[in-house]
Amino acid sequence: MSSSSSAAAPHSPVVRLEGVTKSFANGTLALDRLTLDVAPGEFLSLLGPSGCGKSTALRIIAGLSHPTSGRVDWPSAGEGAGAHARSIGFVFQEPTLMPWATVFNNVWLPLRLKGRSKASVRDAVMDALERVGLAAFADAYPRELSGGMKMRVSLARALVTRPKLLLMDEPFAALDEITRFKLNNDILKLQAELGWTVVFVTHSVFESVYLSSRIVVMAARPGRVFDEIAVPVPRPRNESFRTSPDYVALCREASDALTRAMQAAGREVA
Amino acid sequence: MAADASAPAAANRTAAPTDASVWRDRVLRVVVPLVILVLFVGVWDWYVRAYGIKPYILPGPFLVAETLVKDWGTLSGALLVTIRITVTALLLALVGGTLLAILLVQSKIVELALFPYAVVLQVTPIVAIAPLILIYVPDTQAAVLLCAFIVTFFPILSNTTQGLKSVDHNLLNLFELYGASRWQTLVFLKIPAAQPYFFAGLKIGGGLALIAAVVAEFAAGSAGAGSGLAFRILESQYRLNIPRLFAGLILLSATGVVIFWLTSLASHLALRRWHESALARET
Incomplete structure (x- = not known):
């Protein structure tokens, strides 16, 4: 190297x-x-069936x-x-918050593990919460929050260390569609603001096309790269992109690639 | 970006049940057990009077109360001894059980070496070990304390060990990702996560400490002359002083209830903000 x-x-x-x-x-x-x-x-999405x-x-x-x-x-x-x-941030499929700690203390955690005191990072933590729209909930406990809000706390925790690379493992898979769309927009906005590089794992064609600049389609058994799709649509993207013909065409392309990837895996098993 | 539409529970607290229904609930909580107690005492008293039961078979409730007041000097001294042993055993078990649990989860070797023997100590009935302990430990009070400790120790050890091991794997990954040291993982993750288990162990241990203290005193028999409440109960039995036996029994139960209440309170205070067990279910 x-x-x-x-x-x-x-x-x-x-x-x-x-x-x-x-x-x-x-x-x-x-x-x-x-x-x-x-x-x-x-913004790279890894798109594929489970087991890929x-x-x-x-x-x-x-x-x-x-x-x-x-x-x-x-x-x-x-x-x-x-x-x-x-400088990696990781967002898990579940919010993965400590239930015994307040929202503030959960976001403080990565900095706390680096030995930073609460007072010295108060501004950084509040800024992170501000960015995900949860500044008012700093003193709440995770159980008092909805699923989408917990995920936002998880995001705030990932961004508080100012990572260069953000890894997300199907972060919104368990959320309802309305919350999911909203969080998709938030992610795009945060990426534009903070200049993240993102690797995003998903099994949703629509989500991957909406968010990504590049989609890597993977096949299962054995897990491998099957295809690659560029999404040359300029940012910022918003809800109008979701209904544009470009979006539909790209979704069809990604969906076809995914179908072929699954058939390829199926043949090898049979 | 705005917060999600679904408001958190925190914002809903004003819409809690009305004051009247809260009061009704509180009053019921006190009144219902009291009514049962009055009924019980009434039936007891009626039975003793109606059938002319002799006090050395079954003393009436008022005679027991009278004895409790009359013998308070002797009984309170004995009660104090028993409480001291129970509380000391519980505190020692708390410290010992927690520390050993932490040690066990830090090292597989330590766990393999020690855990089986902790189990052996636990499953052997304390009544059977007590005579030996009374021989080897010269001071009777210390022997009784040791018995109570052995019994109390295990539930706290096994619960806390289980708790320290029951940490969400994703949180462990998260700590690893952010480069947490072993110490940080223990203090910021494993110990807080073990709290519900620890308090479950404490509640069991609290009750067992009193039981074990009583059992050990029984085993000590006349060797424990002039000591704890269990000895006074034995002594009352020998002398057929049944009213005093009942008075001693009531004090023992009351002590057990207070210990249970205190450990439950400690658990509630520690877990009320976050753990499901301490939260009222919203209906």
């Missing part, structure tokens, strides 16, 4: 997966030689899981930097 520690070229990827293979103890081949570059500033290894890929990028073979490189980060030093 020609990764010079600080003076990375503007177009060198944030993270590069090279031939990443992951097999589990029970013999399942979750990922088969996955190669993927994540470019700075892009998209969540596994995300966990490997996050350092929560380790590849059986292949490598993960961080060309724009220093050599040997720990996973948490790489």
Whole structure:
């Protein structure tokens, strides 16, 4: 890897997966030689049926899981930097909040683990809550919030560390459609404001087209990249994009790719 | 961006049940058990009078109350001894059980080495071990305390261990992702997550501490001369002083109720803001 520690070229990827293979103890081949570059500033969706290894890929990028073979490189980060030093934010499928802690304390957590006192980060935490529209709920407990609001707290917690790379694992899968649309818009707005690079795992064609600049369609058994679709629609996007002919055409393209990916997997099983 | 349409419970508190219904609920909570108590005492008194039951078989409720007042000097001293042993055993078990639980979840080896023996200690009936402990430990009070501790220790240990292990895996991932140290994971995640389990153990342990203290005193028998409430009860039985036996029994039950109430209160205060067990269900 020609990764010079600080003076990375503007177009060198944030993270590069090279031939990443992951097999589990029970013999399942979750990922088969996955190669993927994540470019700075892009919104990359991993779209695929369950079992295609998209969540596994995300966990490997996050350092929560380790590849059986292949490598993960961080060309724009220093050599040997720990996973948490790489400035990653992670949003899980569930809000994953500590039920015994207030909204404020939940958002404070990542900074608290770095040894920052409550007083010294008050502004940063309140700013994060402000951005997700929950400043008024700083003292509430998670159980007092709706599902969508819990997810917003989870987002605030991810953005409070000012990550360069945000990893999201089907974050809105459990929410109703109205809340989901709203949060989709929020994500786009936050990405524009904060300049995130996002890797977004989803099984929703519509969500992936609405949000992404690039969609990687994955197939299952073994998990692999099946197709790639560019979404060259300029930002900001809004509700009018959702009803545009472009959107419909791209959804059809992504949906077709997904169908073919599923058939490909099905044939191999049969 | 605006907050979600569905308002949180916090904003709804003004729309809680009306004052009148809250009061009615509170009054019922006191009145219903009181009515049962009065009925019970009434039937008891009537039975003793109507059938001319001798006081050394079954004393009437008023004779028991009278004895409680008359013998208060002896009984309160004994009560104090029993309470002291119970509370000391509970506190020691609390500290010991929690610390050992933390140790067990930190190291698999420690768990393998110690947990089976903690189980052995627990499943062997304390009445059977008590005579041995009374022989080996020269001071009777210390022996009784040790018995009470052994019994109280286990529920707190096993509950807290279970709690420390029952942490949401996603939260563990989150802590790992943000580079939390073992110590931080323990203090900020595992210990708070274990609280509901710990308090369940405390409630069981509180009741058991009193029972074990009484059992150990019984086992000590005349060796514990002039000590706790259990000894006074035994002594009253030997002397056929049944009214005093009843008075002692009532004091023991009252102590048990107070311990239960205190541990429940501690649990409620610690969990009321977040845990489902401490929250009223909205209907």
